[in-house]
Amino acid sequence: xxxxxPPHHPGERQPWGAITAFLLPALLLYAGFTCYPVLRxxxxxxxxxxxxxxxxxxxxANYEALLLQDDIFWRAVKNxxxxxxxxxxxxxxxxLLLALALYAKIPGARLFRIAWFTPVLMSYVVVxxxxxxxYNFDWGAANAILRAVGLKSLAHAWLxxxxxxxxxxVFITSWxxxxxxxxxxxxxxxxxxxxxxxxxxxxxxxxxxxxxxVIVPLVKPTILNLIVLSFIGKMxxxxxxxxxxxxxxxxATETVSTYLYKRAFEWTSFDLGYPSTIATVxxxxxxxxxxxxxxxxxxxQKLEY
Amino acid sequence: MLNLRSLVRAGxxxxxxxxxxxxxxxxVWAATLSLRTTSEIALDHFALPGILHWEKFxxxxxxxxxxxxxxxxxxxxxxxxxxxTVAGAMAAxxxxxxxxxxxxxxxxxxxxxxxxxPQITILALYQILVQYGLYNSxxxxxxxxxxxxxxxxxxxxxxxxxxxxxxxxxxxxxxxxSEWEIFWRVSLPIAFPAIATTVILNxxxxxxxxxxxxxxxxxxxNRTLPLGIQRFMxxxxxxxxxxxxxxxxxIVPVIxxxxxxSEKLIQGMTAGAVK
Numbered sequence: 001x002x003x004x005x006p007p008h009h010p011g012e013r014q015p016w017g018a019i020t021a022f023l024l025p026a027l028l029l030y031a032g033f034t035c036y037p038v039l040r041x042x043x044x045x046x047x048x049x050x051x052x053x054x055x056x057x058x059x060x061a062n063y064e065a066l067l068l069q070d071d072i073f074w075r076a077v078k079n080x081x082x083x084x085x086x087x088x089x090x091x092x093x094x095x096l097l098l099a100l101a102l103y104a105k106i107p108g109a110r111l112f113r114i115a116w117f118t119p120v121l122m123s124y125v126v127v128x129x130x131x132x133x134x135y136n137f138d139w140g141a142a143n144a145i146l147r148a149v150g151l152k153s154l155a156h157a158w159l160x161x162x163x164x165x166x167x168x169x170v171f172i173t174s175w176x177x178x179x180x181x182x183x184x185x186x187x188x189x190x191x192x193x194x195x196x197x198x199x200x201x202x203x204x205x206x207x208x209x210x211x212x213x214v215i216v217p218l219v220k221p222t223i224l225n226l227i228v229l230s231f232i233g234k235m236x237x238x239x240x241x242x243x244x245x246x247x248x249x250x251x252a253t254e255t256v257s258t259y260l261y262k263r264a265f266e267w268t269s270f271d272l273g274y275p276s277t278i279a280t281v282x283x284x285x286x287x288x289x290x291x292x293x294x295x296x297x298x299x300x301q302k303l304e305y
Numbered sequence: 306m307l308n309l310r311s312l313v314r315a316g317x318x319x320x321x322x323x324x325x326x327x328x329x330x331x332x333v334w335a336a337t338l339s340l341r342t343t344s345e346i347a348l349d350h351f352a353l354p355g356i357l358h359w360e361k362f363x364x365x366x367x368x369x370x371x372x373x374x375x376x377x378x379x380x381x382x383x384x385x386x387x388x389x390t391v392a393g394a395m396a397a398x399x400x401x402x403x404x405x406x407x408x409x410x411x412x413x414x415x416x417x418x419x420x421x422x423p424q425i426t427i428l429a430l431y432q433i434l435v436q437y438g439l440y441n442s443x444x445x446x447x448x449x450x451x452x453x454x455x456x457x458x459x460x461x462x463x464x465x466x467x468x469x470x471x472x473x474x475x476x477x478x479x480x481x482x483s484e485w486e487i488f489w490r491v492s493l494p495i496a497f498p499a500i501a502t503t504v505i506l507n508x509x510x511x512x513x514x515x516x517x518x519x520x521x522x523x524x525x526x527n528r529t530l531p532l533g534i535q536r537f538m539x540x541x542x543x544x545x546x547x548x549x550x551x552x553x554x555x556i557v558p559v560i561x562x563x564x565x566x567s568e569k570l571i572q573g574m575t576a577g578a579v580k
Binding site: 014015016017018019021022023025026027029030032033034036037038040041044049098101102104106107112113114115116117118119120121122123124125126127129130131133134139141144175178179180183184187232235236238239242243256257260261264265272275276278279280282283286287290 | 314317318320321324325327328329330331332334335350351391392393395396398399403404405411414415418420421422423424425426427428429430431432433448449451452453455459484485488509512513514515516519520531534535538545548552555556559560563567570571574575
């Protein structure tokens with residue numbers, strides 16, 4: 001995602017009036033609705049922030065309470081990180097397999113592609129409600145299928161059992177995003193020079209070897225991008241959890257976003273300082289892990305070439 | 306040998322069909338439920354609709370306030386998309402066209418917020434909107450939507466504008482075009498495909514937006530469609546048939562947009578992921 005360098009006009013006088021006018025609306029929005037809120041959240045995190053009362057400075061007390069004593073927060077961090085590390089692997093590898101199947105010139109490829117992309121266009125609210133029904137213990141499609149094939153003992157209250165609730169939600173996001181990954185990888189495959197694949201064909205190496213030694217290395221930059229995108233998406237996840245489980249049962253599906261929302265708007269403390277501390281800490285964790293991921297991926301790229 | 310090949314091929318197609326059923330099945334199921342009454346559904350959850358109960362759609366539309374939610378969503382999304390397209394295109398044109406100190410720094414500052422988790426701004430945005438009387442207002446929500454879609458819009462448009470050859474601008478300048486005319490009459494028409502991509506993409510993403518709406522809107526008459534559906538789900542937990550009708554009201558516009566602009570939409574959603 002490197003931005004291209006701007007056009008170069010040596011010696012040209014720059015019309016600062018026009019530049020300012022073009023940038024002003026975007027910069028005002030950016031300053032007012034992104035920069036200022038970020039700074040204010042950071043400032044809030046050191047205070048007790050109650051409505052209609054001056055903020056009370058607490059120093060690092062919020063951070064101490066959050067990092068050292070808040071077990072629910074750490075549970076939420078663990079859940080979110082689990083989600084964000086499993087999902088990319090599932091989505092990208094399944095997406096790659098499906099993309100390869102379509103790449104092998106299957107009839108109706110266009111239709112398949114359009115159908116598989118559909119879930120990603122729907123809001124998490126719609127998807128969440130649909131899957132609450134699919135996971136329903138008595139009449140949901142999941143248990144109905146299990147019972148129909150004689151696996152009655154595997155039927156679960158999928159979202160009600162703390163042991164399977166989180167995996168069930170991870171499954172929903174994989175269902176949603178695999179098609180997206182497939183379409184992106186398909187585009188990457190189509191942009192490969194066909195000679196390379198033909199050469200591999202001529203060398204008569206089997207599909208498995210071709211996949212591991214030729215195709216995967218060639219689309220690797222795309223794969224790594226998709227992993228980072230999926231990771232970021234899952235670190236933010238809120239809607240799906242809020243619609244399906246609200247973090248329950250017993251914090252089994254609590255994510256950092258849902259916990260923050262609860263602390264800000266559902267717990268009757270009315271304090272926005274402590275949730276701001278959660279936001280600040282989480283911001284650092286998300287940014288740090290994204291930078292770490294991209295750095296690690298770059299290192300590996302360097303080693304190989 | 307030939308037989309084995311075609312066997313593998315048939316197997317692949319079968320797998321693809323099964324996956325398609327898996328990906329699309331839930332929506333087909335919702336569509337059947339939306340045309341059946343809850344008492345019919347209770348007898349068999351997977352039967353096809355016998356009598357098509359189209360009357361459930363007007364019932365949900367007027368009886369459950371969906372016409373208000375739909376109108377609110379339409380207003381917020383169209384306003385936000387219009388503003389973000391103009392502001393984003395102006396900024397993107399500027400980043401791609403003019404070489405000035407800090408160009409890349411400012412561009413990167415805006416672009417990098419794509420990875421920010423919304424939590425880092427949402428509590429402060431709530432405070433700010435309350436402070437300026439924009440809390441619980443559609444205008445306030447639309448402003449926030451403009452801000453959250455700005456980085457992506459600038460990113461997609463900048464990469465397109467940057468590919469327009471600068472000779473074109475020099476020629477326009479020689480013809481006596483002002484800087485604004487160059488943007489309005491040269492850049493924009495050429496960039497129309499990219500603009501269309503961002504418009505469609507932003508429309509879908511904001512149509513589905515939930516987190517900011519749930520924090521910034523509480524009044525029932527200002528609810529957007531996702532909030533309305535969630536409220537309806539909470540109130541009528543048992544009325545599966547009616548909820549399904551409500552879901553279809555939210556799904557159908559997205560499907561329609563997708564049917565007409567599938568390639569554009571796929572392009573937009575995947576922009577940036579292919580390197």
